[in-house]
Amino acid sequence: MDNINTFRQLYYTCKEKNKAIYEVALDYEASQGEYSEYHVRLQAKKSLDAMKDAIKTGLNCTEPSPSGMSGDDCDKLQKTSAKSILGSTPQKMMKYALATSEQNLRMGRIVACPTAGSCGIVPAVLIAFAEDNNISENEQINALITAGEVGRLVANKMALAGAVGGCQAECGVASAMAAAALTQMRGGSVKQIINAVALALKNILGLTCDPVCGLVEIPCVKRNPFLAIHAVTASELAMADIISKIPIDEVVDAMEQTGQLMSPLLKESSQGGLAKTKTAIALEKNILK
């Protein structure tokens, strides 16, 4: 099988073979000789189960993080009396994103998808939509593999690490993956899925990684529900056949360049941005004593 290193190659392979992204992705993995379709599906199922466990545990837990800075936001969102203007599925996505992220900061079991700091985004979008729309487990696995293929193609260009590319490479990529999974489950075409990815990524370029006290808490926890909804926006626009004028591969190039131009002070070093605000410095004095 020819190499698939870009979204363009993925798109044309899908067209040529008249296959979905997850089908081509599974064929490609198998052709690389390391992971059979069975193996990839098994890992996807294992990850999906672990994602569901983390949501379930997180929804019922209010244990604060070791720093004491976070851990009760999911509970607050579940108990709010304010009427949601987004509707029940997006609100569920926000709850699930918070539930997973809060489990993460408690050093609980989560799935790095693609990273731990961004662990709430893909599960929230995928599982909340699947629950509310009777999506079968097999289709959920297909959606997760679609998301994985998106992450793989970005990772071929740049490392998915805040210390290398800023938060755009973590929560940004997670959001693009979630947009792909969601558009797949909604029955979107290959073109619509790829546009959802481009729209999601294009609109988070430059997102920095400036965690307060160096902990995956502020702003990471709340960024997960934000970027879950960002994925929904991308999918909504793409399903309306709205096109990213900059093709996805060029958006990825732009993201890589933006990551290189970003100061190391804003890349997971906690030496700038939110991490150096007056309040952050005060928190640091209290917590890291």
Place this chain on the structure above:
Amino acid sequence: MRQASIIDIISPVMAGPSSSHTAGAVRLGLLARNVYNAKPDKVTFKLYNSYALTGKGHGTDKGLLAGVLGFSVDDERIKNIFDTPEAQSINYEFEFLQDFNRHPNAVDFIFEGGLNFTVSGDSVGAGEILLTKINNFSVNLSGKYNTILLVYDDKPGVISKVTGIIQEDKVNIASLYCDRSGKGKDASMCICIDGDLTKNCLNNLSDLKDMYIVRYIRKLES
């Protein structure tokens, strides 16, 4: 270099909070443990740059120690690793350093015991890792392949003898990386293979003249 797989992106299942700073740290520790392949008396961990600056908050120190002790990335005991009997059975210390010639997430493991070994590595993103140096030799180890590390006298013909012996096991060589400290001095070979080697093959490698160190470094399971 090996390309990312979908599996790398949608896994691992891990104890939080950071794939590069927690799971990556555990995996670096596990692979360094496979390199050292013995119980050390003492391990000194040198953490650099982002690992040094934000490592404590991300449990990087806990992760590195957990890996060296053989805990897997999804083990929820990592949170309280310092209190485990395993951790209390060895001596360890941490140093936090800045060196912008090193990767943002770099670490040195200094093992002391029957043999002294220094292993250096980077956490390169999404839990993926790379060991870059073993003692003074450059290596390129991602933990994705079973790998043979050899240290020997830099003399003509060694590479061909080594690949000949490996061929007897009918395994494919995925990559071969050589380095030396100087002409006619110590040399190293790092051979990644598909599949597994027999004990007999490893014995034959050890029996080669001028071979100092033969290490079979098993790939990481997760």
